Amino acid sequence: MAEREPYWTSSISEITPETVFVRGYRLEDLIGTSFTASVFLLIKGRLPSPQEAAVLDAILTGVLDYGLEKTGTAAARYVVSSNPSMQAALATAILAAGDYALAPENSARFITDTHAAWVAAGRPDMKAFAEQIVADARRAKLRIPGFGHAVFKKKDPRSEILRSIAVDNQLWGEPAQLYEAVHQSFIQLPGREDFPINDVGMLAAISVAVGFTPQEATALAVLGTLPGIVAHVSEEYATGKIGRVIPAADVAYDVPRRDYAEDLSAAGWAADDGI
Amino acid sequence: MAEREPYWTSSISEITPETVFVRGYRLEDLIGTSFTASVFLLIKGRLPSPQEAAVLDAILTGVLDYGLEKTGTAAARYVVSSNPSMQAALATAILAAGDYALAPENSARFITDTHAAWVAAGRPDMKAFAEQIVADARRAKLRIPGFGHAVFKKKDPRSEILRSIAVDNQLWGEPAQLYEAVHQSFIQLPGREDFPINDVGMLAAISVAVGFTPQEATALAVLGTLPGIVAHVSEEYATGKIGRVIPAADVAYDVPRRDYAEDLSAAGWAADDGI
C-alpha cells in the first residue's frame, strides 16, 4: 500500500523528544532573548541585524494606545463587560483592524505595487513618475492610502519619528522614497496641504522597507496595540461594571409603533395560519 | 503496512459524489423546509415533533434585539466602522455572550444539576427541596443564575410568553418546575420580591426542557440575536461613518504627565544603555 503524501508541510518549527526547534534554533537558546528579535525570526525565518531589530521595535511601538478613540479598544471593553474573557477581548480588538484602521495592508500593497511599476518602467525620474501616479489616481477617483489624519494636520509626530529611525538604520530604501515622492506630489493638490503621511502609511512604508509582506505589516501593527488592549481590559475589570451599554442619551431611537395582526394580514398571511 | 486509525469520527453529515447526507437525509429533501426544523435536526440528530419545533421557534425569537443596550451590538458596530466585514461583526457579537449576557449556559447547568440532585435524593417534596437550595445558596453566598432584570422588575414579559408556549406544547417538565419552585422560594427573601425569572433564565429552562445541553442553550440564544446584529451592521454601513469613537464627552481621562528620562533612570537603566 502506497504511503499517503503528507497533506501539510511546514518549515517553521519542529518538535523532537528533547526540545522544539524554532526556525532551526533550539527553543532554549531563544527563551529570554528580546521578543522583538523573536518576532523577526519567526516571521522572516532568520535572525535580524541590529538595525532590523531597531526598526522593528519602532514598528511595534509606533501606535501603542489611543485612549478610547480606537474602535478595537471600545469594542473590546464592551465585550469583556459581559464576557469577562481576555481572549475574547483580544480577538475582538484584532477584528476591528481593517480598511479604516490599523491595517497598513492597503498602503503596503500600494507601496510595493507602485515600486514594482517604477522598476518595470526602467526606474524613470521619481518625481515625474510620482506626479503621474497622483494624476492617475485623481482621474480614476482612487484614494491613495496612508495620507491624512483627523487630529494631526500639518505633521504626524509619530510618523516623523518612525521615519527618522528607519533612515538612521539605513532601512528606508526605494519603495519608501517613491511613496514620499507620491506624498509630496499629493500635497500640491488644492485642499490637500494638511495631509501628512499618517501613522498607518508610515508603518506600511517601514514594514515594506524591512521586508515584510502587506499582511505581515497589518499583523505587526495589530501586535503593537495588543498590550494597550490588555491594559484596557484590566482597567475595565477593575471598574466592576457589568454589561456596558451605549448610554441612552447618546442614541436617538427612531422605531415606529406598528400593528402586528394588521401587517401580517397585509403581507399575505391567512388569519388562522400564522407566520 | 497497517492502515492508520482515523483521527476523527463524525456522524453529522457525509458527502457522496451525488449529494450530501445530513443526519441521514439527502440535502435536497431538507432545502426549503423550515430553518427551525433544521436547527433541531442538526443539533439533536432527529426531526423535531411539531411541539418541539414550536418551542424551538420560541427560543430562537425570545430575545431578537435590544437596541444599543446589548454589549455585542455595540461592539459589532464599533468593529465594522473600521473593518467593514460582516463576518468580523458577527464573530464579535458572539464573543460578547458570556457570564453576564446572553449565555443561558450557567442557568441551564444549575437547572440540570439541581434536578439531578433532586432525582438522586429520591424525588422529595419539591417546595421543601427548593427552599433548601435557596437557603444553601444564601449561606454559601452563591448567586442563583437567571433571576432579576435591570428594566423588568415585577415580571419579564418575554419570560411569561416563553413559559406559556412551552407549557402549551407539553414541554415544560420536572427540571423547569423545580427551577420555578426555587424561584418561588427565592423571591421570599427580603429585597428579592422584584426578581422575576429573566429571559436568560427562561431560555435556559426551556432549552433544558427540549433536551439541549447547557452549551447548546447558549448557542441557540446567540443564534436568535444574530439577525439583529445583521440589521445593526447594515444600519451602521448606511451611516457612512468611519472609525467610531467613544465620544470625548463620555470619558474622563486621568492620565498624568511624566518625565521619561527621569523615570528611566529611576527604574535602573543606565543613561547610554537605553531600555
Add this chain to the structure above:
Amino acid sequence: MAEREPYWTSSISEITPETVFVRGYRLEDLIGTSFTASVFLLIKGRLPSPQEAAVLDAILTGVLDYGLEKTGTAAARYVVSSNPSMQAALATAILAAGDYALAPENSARFITDTHAAWVAAGRPDMKAFAEQIVADARRAKLRIPGFGHAVFKKKDPRSEILRSIAVDNQLWGEPAQLYEAVHQSFIQLPGREDFPINDVGMLAAISVAVGFTPQEATALAVLGTLPGIVAHVSEEYATGKIGRVIPAADVAYDVPRRDYAEDLSAAGWAADDGI
C-alpha cells in the same frame, strides 16, 4: 447649555419600561413566530410575504453541513478541543467564511453590478449582453464568481432545488436571469462545460432576488451553517479529546538545524551584547 447631538441613531428596536419594540412590533407578538420570519423582519424591517419566507427558508437550509470538509468546521473543532467555549467555536466558524468559502458577497456584488450595468445600457438583449460580459472577463483574466464545484461537476443538486423554490415563489427576477445568461455563455468556453452554478453562486442569486445586500447574503449563508457547527462542537465535546493536533503523519516538517551563536554573530551582534 446646549444638549449634545446624539452620536448614534437606530431604528431597529427600542426598549421601554414595559417591553421591547422590534421593528415596531411588541416582542411578545413576535416570540414563538417562525424564526425565519423574524430573520426577514429584523434585516429588511418589514414582515415577509409567505413567498419571501419560503425562499428565505431555502437560503437558510441551502448548505447546512458539509462533513469535515468545511474549513470553519475543522477550525471550530480544533478551537474547542483546547478552549471548550461554544462562543469561541461559533466565532471561529464565522471567521472562516470569506473569498473562498461560504461568502456569497462577491457573487452577489457581481450580480447586482452586472444588472445595474444592463439597466443603464437600456436593457439590451440579455444573451448578447451576457456574452459580452464573459468575453470581457476573459480578456481581463477576471474570475466570474459562483461557477464550478470540486465535487459536483455537471450539476449542483443543491443549486437546482434552490432555483426551483425561488422560481416557484416568483422570486427569481431579472438579476438572477442575467446571471444565468452569463453562466450559459460561460459554459460554452472550452474546458468550462462542467462548471455548474454552485451553491454559493445560487445563494447569491436568490439573496439578491429577495432583496438582500451582498453582505447580508454572506450573513445568511453563514447563519445557515451555524446549527451544523453547534452539532460538531457537541460531537467534539463528546469525544473527550483534548488538544487536537494535525497528526504527525500528515505533516512533512522541513526545519533545518542551525547554530545560534554563529548566526547571531553573522547577523552583526556583538558577543557580549546579546540580541
Add this chain to the structure above:
Amino acid sequence: MAEREPYWTSSISEITPETVFVRGYRLEDLIGTSFTASVFLLIKGRLPSPQEAAVLDAILTGVLDYGLEKTGTAAARYVVSSNPSMQAALATAILAAGDYALAPENSARFITDTHAAWVAAGRPDMKAFAEQIVADARRAKLRIPGFGHAVFKKKDPRSEILRSIAVDNQLWGEPAQLYEAVHQSFIQLPGREDFPINDVGMLAAISVAVGFTPQEATALAVLGTLPGIVAHVSEEYATGKIGRVIPAADVAYDVPRRDYAEDLSAAGWAADDGI
C-alpha cells in the same frame, strides 16, 4: 442643565492636539524603545526595571511556536485557507487559548490563591502546607494546574530555562516557591513521578512573580505565540491552497441513510402540512 457624569474613565492614554500621552509619556519618547518594555509599561502602568524587562522577555519567548501541534495554529491555517485575512487568523488563534492550552490563567489563580491562603495561615512551614494542599486536592479529586506534559516527561526544557531566568533576576519569590513545594509534594504521588512543571505552569509562576494578574498572564502567553501564527499564515498563503479540508482518510464517517417522508410522519407531521 446638569452635565452628565462621564460613563467611562481611563488612565491609560490621552490624545492631545500635539501628541498622545501613553501612561504619562509622550509617544515620541516611546517609539523605538524595546517593545517588551512597552508591553510592561502599558499593562503595569510604569517602566520596568532591567530585571523585570528581562523576565518579561523570557515570558514572551517561552513558547514561540509548536509546529502544527498547537490547536490555534491548525485552526488559523484552516481559516485563512478560505478567508485570506490575517486578522481572522490571529483572532482564531487567540480563541484557541483556554482551559487546555496556552492559558496560564488557571495556574496563576491557583498560585495566587494558594499563596494568599498560606499568608492568611500565618506563613506556616511551606513543605507541610504544600503537602496538605496536595492531599486536599487529591481527596476532592481536583486537578492541580500546570503539571505534566505529553512530550516532555522528566523535565520540561522550557520550564527550566524560564525558572533560571526568573531566579537570576531575583524575580522568583514566595508564590512561585510555594508552587514548587506543591509540585515537589505532587510528584511523590504514585504514577506522578514524570509530571514536570510544564510551560504553562511555569509561565504562570513567573507572570505572578512579576506582578501580572491571571488574565494578563494568559494575554502574555498568547502574545508570545502570535509571531508564529503570522509565520504560519504566510506559509499557508505561499502554498496557494484553497479551502483546506480534513483529509477523507483521516475521518471515519458514520452517517446512516434514512427516509425523510417516513420519519416526518413518524415525528407527527401531517402529510400536506410540511415541516
